[in-house]
Amino acid sequence: MNDTFPIKKRYYEIIELIKRADYHYYNLNQPLMEDSTYDSLIIELIDIERKHPSLKLEESPTGKVGGVVSKTFSEVNHDPPMLSLGNIFTEEDLSNFDRRCLKNIDADDELLYCAELKFDGLAVEVIYEDGRFNTGATRGDGLVGEDVTANIATIGNMPLELSGHEIPDFLSVRGEVLMRHREFERLNRIREDNGESPFANPRNAASGSLRQIDSRISEGRQLEIVFYSIGKVVSNRSIVDQMQMYDYLTNLGLPVSEHIEYGNIGKIKKFYEYWLVNRYRLDFDIDGVVIKVIDFNIRDRLGATNKAPRWATAWKFPAKEAITVIESVDWQIGRTGLITPVANLRPINIGGVLVKRASLHNYNEVMRLDLRIGDSVRIKRAGDVIPKVIEAIREERPPDAGNINPPKRCPSCNTGLVKEDIFIRCINSQCIAKRLETLKFFVSKNGMDIESFGPELVIRLYNAEKLETIADIYRITKDDLLQLERMGDKLADKVISSIDSRRTIILSHFLRSLGIRNVGDHLSRVVARAVGGLNKLYVMEIDELILIDGIGPEVAESIYEFFHNESSLRIIKDILDAGVIVHDELVKESVLDEIRDRTFVFTGTLQGLTRKEAEEIVQKSGGRVTGTISKKTDYLVAGDLPGIKYEKAQGLGIKIIQEDEFVMMIGEKKWE
Numbered sequence: 265m266n267d268t269f270p271i272k273k274r275y276y277e278i279i280e281l282i283k284r285a286d287y288h289y290y291n292l293n294q295p296l297m298e299d300s301t302y303d304s305l306i307i308e309l310i311d312i313e314r315k316h317p318s319l320k321l322e323e324s325p326t327g328k329v330g331g332v333v334s335k336t337f338s339e340v341n342h343d344p345p346m347l348s349l350g351n352i353f354t355e356e357d358l359s360n361f362d363r364r365c366l367k368n369i370d371a372d373d374e375l376l377y378c379a380e381l382k383f384d385g386l387a388v389e390v391i392y393e394d395g396r397f398n399t400g401a402t403r404g405d406g407l408v409g410e411d412v413t414a415n416i417a418t419i420g421n422m423p424l425e426l427s428g429h430e431i432p433d434f435l436s437v438r439g440e441v442l443m444r445h446r447e448f449e450r451l452n453r454i455r456e457d458n459g460e461s462p463f464a465n466p467r468n469a470a471s472g473s474l475r476q477i478d479s480r481i482s483e484g485r486q487l488e489i490v491f492y493s494i495g496k497v498v499s500n501r502s503i504v505d506q507m508q509m510y511d512y513l514t515n516l517g518l519p520v521s522e523h524i525e526y527g528n529i530g531k532i533k534k535f536y537e538y539w540l541v542n543r544y545r546l547d548f549d550i551d552g553v554v555i556k557v558i559d560f561n562i563r564d565r566l567g568a569t570n571k572a573p574r575w576a577t578a579w580k581f582p583a584k585e586a587i588t589v590i591e592s593v594d595w596q597i598g599r600t601g602l603i604t605p606v607a608n609l610r611p612i613n614i615g616g617v618l619v620k621r622a623s624l625h626n627y628n629e630v631m632r633l634d635l636r637i638g639d640s641v642r643i644k645r646a647g648d649v650i651p652k653v654i655e656a657i658r659e660e661r662p663p664d665a666g667n668i669n670p671p672k673r674c675p676s677c678n679t680g681l682v683k684e685d686i687f688i689r690c691i692n693s694q695c696i697a698k699r700l701e702t703l704k705f706f707v708s709k710n711g712m713d714i715e716s717f718g719p720e721l722v723i724r725l726y727n728a729e730k731l732e733t734i735a736d737i738y739r740i741t742k743d744d745l746l747q748l749e750r751m752g753d754k755l756a757d758k759v760i761s762s763i764d765s766r767r768t769i770i771l772s773h774f775l776r777s778l779g780i781r782n783v784g785d786h787l788s789r790v791v792a793r794a795v796g797g798l799n800k801l802y803v804m805e806i807d808e809l810i811l812i813d814g815i816g817p818e819v820a821e822s823i824y825e826f827f828h829n830e831s832s833l834r835i836i837k838d839i840l841d842a843g844v845i846v847h848d849e850l851v852k853e854s855v856l857d858e859i860r861d862r863t864f865v866f867t868g869t870l871q872g873l874t875r876k877e878a879e880e881i882v883q884k885s886g887g888r889v890t891g892t893i894s895k896k897t898d899y900l901v902a903g904d905l906p907g908i909k910y911e912k913a914q915g916l917g918i919k920i921i922q923e924d925e926f927v928m929m930i931g932e933k934k935w936e
């Protein structure tokens with residue numbers, strides 16, 4: 265008999281029980297069991313499915329077909345209460361915080377602190393009894409939160425059982441539930457496709473997902489949990505400081521942050537400064553750093569107010585919003601001829617960045633916000649995106665505020681503009697501004713992603729008459745570059761090698777660079793995966809394009825039009841004539857994700873495949889191959905007798921992988 269048999273039996277039993285419970289709850293309105301019993305069945309089910317994935321039935325209540333959870337949220341008391349944190353904003357505030365802590369414990373020595381990221385997610389408490397996950401709740405008002413046990417159980421990195429040798433009888437731990445940016449964008453794309461309004465930020469998305477009554481919806485959305493404090497623990501083991509606490513949590517298998525610093529106040533300051541600049545490198549939002557006294561004894565002596573502990577504080581990052589004045593409005597021409605109003609602002613520093621301009625999107629937006637020149641406006645800057653005008657401060661409008669009038673003629677070529685719905689467009693195909701924007705887009709990060717080839721270089725090469733069409737990019741020589749002012753030998757080499765790294769690309773990458781209307785990075789991949797090769801796109805009908813999963817009529821139409829338009833076909837032909845090779849989209853998604861947009865360098869002799877084959881695999885998967893090691897290199901693949909590149913990579917701390925690791929990465933079988 266198979267040893268999974270008793271588990272299988274139990275698995276079917278639970279599914280049956282849950283189905284019955286759902287029926288009684290929904291159809292008969294007579295709950296069959298306590299919420300907590302129901303939750304523990306769900307947890308057990310998820311646990312079995314994680315340990316024995318082969319048992320998982322398609323109709324499992326944790327899957328897509330069935331429905332989990334049958335209750336509105338019940339209440340959970342937090343014991344002790346989940347306190348909030350005081351805020352500080354400046355270095356001076358930090359010194360005051362340090363001084364206050366020292367004074368309160370009558371010490372004049374240095375105090376040691378730990379600094380952690382302040383996660384911008386949703387605070388939760390999670391309870392384990394005898395090592396098993398039992399209850400999960402939101403923070404609520406700090407005293408009472410909502411029971412979201414079944415939803416927390418579906419979080420991918422949430423342990424349903426503690427591990428290790430020191431399992432406590434009881435443990436409540438606190439932490440944050442987060443949504444990573446990539447997931448946030450995926451979710452919003454789906455919402456927009458379904459005609460739902462997108463979530464404003466990952467925190468709202470995480471909160472909305474966690475508080476879904478139906479936990480199969482939370483499961484469909486990938487959330488993550490990270491723990492940072494203990495509420496209560498019943499165990500023989502004593503924990504005396506934050507380091508021990510993190511060791512303890514880690515040994516129990518609980519996920520904690522990778523970024524924690526311990527030290528004196530000077531070190532804490534450095535940690536803050538580092539993350540202030542580098543927070544955008546993270547794939548999730550943080551809104552500051554949290555500073556905590558390390559020693560638990562000292563924490564007890566410092567105590568807490570009824571709101572927040574005296575031994576911790578949050579050093580918040582500066583606001584990403586500010587108020588300034590619209591000084592004038594320019595009308596910018598996009599590559600498709602769309603004319604967009606851009607506000608020139610009285611320069612203002614928002615969170616360390618000097619902001620001078622903000623997009624107003626379209627004329628309707630100008631009217632919606634009722635903007636005038638001279639208005640004081642609230643500006644928001646989020647991440648790397650272009651600052652946005654949120655509202656005008658009506659009370660501060662000067663009497664001579666000027667109207668913002670849309671132009672009648674193209675500011676670049678003076679052709680009469682065409683009004684299309686809420687947009688104004690220049691339809692002159694010879695318009696120089698449009699051509700320059702097309703070129704700028706093609707080389708940009710969202711296009712072909714040719715490093716060191718920015719918008720200024722496009723303009724300089726255009727003015728030098730070396731660049732007029734996209735295909736010209738592939739004909740640029742080092743000499744052409746060296747003739748430009750302020751162009752050194754090194755930079756010229758870099759530009760040429762970036763262009764070279766883009767002579768062979770996969771179809772999805774090529775498509776997104778063409779700037780087809782409505783077809784960005786995501787849809788390019790969808791289309792490329794569905795059609796395979798470029799040649800197919802010349803002959804596909806709109807009806808066939810619509811059949812692709814994820815493609816609507818509007819997108820199908822713009823793809824069709826693009827591939828049946830003489831001038832765009834000429835552009836493609838020119839690019840191909842210039843020697844660009846567009847590979848079919850063949851690669852499995854899992855392979856693509858590890859290699860896509862990564863830069864590889866090879867050194868030494870490979871055994872199992874030729875250098876050329878290896879390079880082609882990287883290129884076909886959307887990665888880049890370059891000949892020299894630089895800070896931008898992601899992987900050095902080392903064969904036998906590696907050359908000097910090996911030491912250089914070591915020196916720069918670049919990840920070095922051996923041939924067998926590379927083969928694992930590309931998934932050997934997929935290349936047969």
Ligand code: IVH
Pocket residue numbers: 347348349380381382383384386387403440492493554573576578
């Ligand atoms: S410690 C009493 N550590 O910030 C200790 N909180 O503004 C309080 N938060 O409600 C929690 N990251 O949701 C702590 N590394 C971190 C945190 C963190 C985010 C949140 C937490 C809390 C809020 C207070």
